[in-house]
Amino acid sequence: MRILRFLIFYFYHRLSANDQARFLHLDQGIFRRSLQNLHSVIYVPSVGESHRARPRVYHTSFSDFLKDPNRSGKFWLNPDAAMNDVALQSLHWMENDDRSQSNETLIEFSVLHGWHACWNLPNDFIPGLINRLEHFNFSHITQAHIIADDVAKLLKRLYSLVRKHLQQIPHLCHSRE
Known part of the structure; x- marks a missing residue:
């Protein structure tokens, strides 16, 4: 599938x-x-x-x-599951860019399509993405030729989703004050 x-x-x-x-x-x-x-x-x-x-x-x-x-x-092929797979697999390839020519095509595909998939993931897939990003080696970003703006946009979206989620749970918001 x-x-x-x-x-x-x-x-x-x-x-x-x-x-x-x-x-x-x-x-x-x-x-x-x-x-x-x-x-x-x-x-x-x-x-x-x-x-x-x-x-x-x-x-x-x-x-x-x-x-x-x-x-x-x-x-049925769920398009959101396809996007999730591309997002997670792209993160793997960007993180493991060893600069070998055999990986060049995979890195290019990952950079081009991976961040787009991450930005557009439906909310149901965000927890898995956040879990993956917790273990992502951001020091490899320059090796994958990723523009810092792309990462900033993704983090901003994730922050807004977490904030929105916390606002929906009143007892958590009050306990932090």
């Missing part, structure tokens, strides 16, 4: 099949086997071309089906 969410909600990316598996922290074999079962609706690059070609959905009707919870039922 993670692979499908990535393919469908981030269809415009340029990550090869190998890079997609690496970004999602999935074993290449598991990644390929998962997609192979869907070969009639998804183009799956051969092993020889998976370093440059990317999987893609053959027809948008399959994507439309999976995006509609009324039609797809238990196979």
